[in-house]
Amino acid sequence: MFRTSFKRAIAPAQRAFSTEAKATIAKPTFNANATAGAAAVVSLGTLAWYSHLYGNPLFQEAKAESAADHGLHPTAMPWSHNGPFDTFDHAAIRRGYQVYREVCSTCHSLDRVAWRNLVGVSHTVTEVKAMAEEVEYTDGPDSNGEPFQRAGKLSDYFPPPYANEEAARSGNAGALPPDLSLITKARHGGADYIYALITGYVDPPAGVEVREGLNYNPYFPGGAIGMARVLYDGLVEYPDGTPATTSQMAKDVSIFLSWASEPEHDQRKKMGFQAVIILSALTGLSIWVKKFKWTPIKTRKIVYNPPKSH
Numbered sequence: 001m002f003r004t005s006f007k008r009a010i011a012p013a014q015r016a017f018s019t020e021a022k023a024t025i026a027k028p029t030f031n032a033n034a035t036a037g038a039a040a041v042v043s044l045g046t047l048a049w050y051s052h053l054y055g056n057p058l059f060q061e062a063k064a065e066s067a068a069d070h071g072l073h074p075t076a077m078p079w080s081h082n083g084p085f086d087t088f089d090h091a092a093i094r095r096g097y098q099v100y101r102e103v104c105s106t107c108h109s110l111d112r113v114a115w116r117n118l119v120g121v122s123h124t125v126t127e128v129k130a131m132a133e134e135v136e137y138t139d140g141p142d143s144n145g146e147p148f149q150r151a152g153k154l155s156d157y158f159p160p161p162y163a164n165e166e167a168a169r170s171g172n173a174g175a176l177p178p179d180l181s182l183i184t185k186a187r188h189g190g191a192d193y194i195y196a197l198i199t200g201y202v203d204p205p206a207g208v209e210v211r212e213g214l215n216y217n218p219y220f221p222g223g224a225i226g227m228a229r230v231l232y233d234g235l236v237e238y239p240d241g242t243p244a245t246t247s248q249m250a251k252d253v254s255i256f257l258s259w260a261s262e263p264e265h266d267q268r269k270k271m272g273f274q275a276v277i278i279l280s281a282l283t284g285l286s287i288w289v290k291k292f293k294w295t296p297i298k299t300r301k302i303v304y305n306p307p308k309s310h
Contacts, residue, residue, distance in 0.1 A: 071221045074189045074196035077251075081258070085273065087266040088259050094122035095238055096256025099249050102236050104180065107172060107227070109160040112181035113260050116154040121259070128154060135159050173213050175226035184254075184261045191254040193219065198250040201229040 081088045097118065100110070115132040119125050132152035137159070140147035152159075161177075162168040169176050184190040196219045204216040204223070214224040231246045238244055259265065 071223070072196070072200075072218045074192040074219060077192050077195060079191060079255070079258075081255070081265065085269065087269065089255060090122055091240065092252045092255040093259050095240070095242060095249075096252035096254070096259075097122055098238070099231075099236055099253040100180075100256055103230055103249075104253065105158075106161055107168075107177040109162075109177075109179045110158040110181050110260060111160065111179050112157070113263075114155060114157045115152065117263055119154070121263070125154075132156060172226060177227070180257055180260065182261045184258045191258045194254040194257055195250050197225075198231055198253070199247060 080086055080092075100108075115128050118128050123131075132154060135152040135156075136149045137152050137156055138147050139150050142148050162171065165176060178186075184194060187193045189196070197217060200217050200219040201215060202218065204210050208216065208223065210216045210224050214226055215228050216223055217225045231249050233245050236244050236249065242248060262268075
């Protein structure tokens with residue numbers, strides 16, 4: 001009798017507890033499902049927006065284009081600075097600067113490179129100061145409030161060949177010669193593209209017409225480029241006696257422009273090598289500390305022996 005009465009008394013409480021427990025379990029499940037659904041909607045919306053802007057990233061779209069529209073892919077050259085522990089060929093940088101100064105600088109600027117950047121890389125301080133002083137820069141104002149001309153100094157940047165963009169276009173049949181400061185970073189293929197473009201001038205194949213004032217180069221997108229071939233054997237004379245062939249000059253100026261785009265290249269690799277050594281040592285030290293210091297502490301067994309009652 002007592003057991004039956006007790007069960008009847010606690011039955012409502014059991015049902016209430018069971019209902020509350022089910023509600024508590026169902027609430028986190030609902031939140032998880034809602035979060036997953038929201039994430040799926042955001043992902044699908046992002047994919048749809050990306051496809052709207054740039055095309056479907058999963059399936060290639062058929063386009064009426066030819067390889068000439070993007071230019072030939074340049075051959076990968078075995079540059080001496082490509083390896084993880086390799087640095088620039090500084091003799092090539094010096095020769096490449098000579099090619100840029102005597103040939104390329106007549107049309108192309110190098111706005112992000114200052115004279116001081118050459119010091120310790122390809123030239124001495126005395127040599128760079130002498131080259132900078134050969135160029136006159138407009139400075140001022142003076143005591144009368146007027147601009148004046150002065151000789152260049154190490155902190156000055158390389159002078160541009162034209163006063164403004166309009167003058168550059170006027171001197172190149174409407175084409176604007178690009179600045180070469182970051183050209184190897186801005187072009188697919190980097191130094192390979194620069195080398196292939198400089199040495200890639202050929203006669204147009206049969207059936208290809210190039211309008212007057214343009215030149216055919218299969219490595220340039222579209223095949224028609226406003227810049228004519230500028231490098232020929234013996235065009236410059238290297239002081240170190242290196243034969244100034246077309247391929248040698250193209251190689252040297254490509255290395256020089258690679259350095260101009262990434263002057264911290266050598267220092268970055270040096271710091272990366274030092275970081276690998278330090279992190280490797282710290283990793284080994286961490287393993288040793290964990291094995292000989294923390295392992296005994298983490299695996300120890302603590303036993304509690306309650307006092308015996310008397």
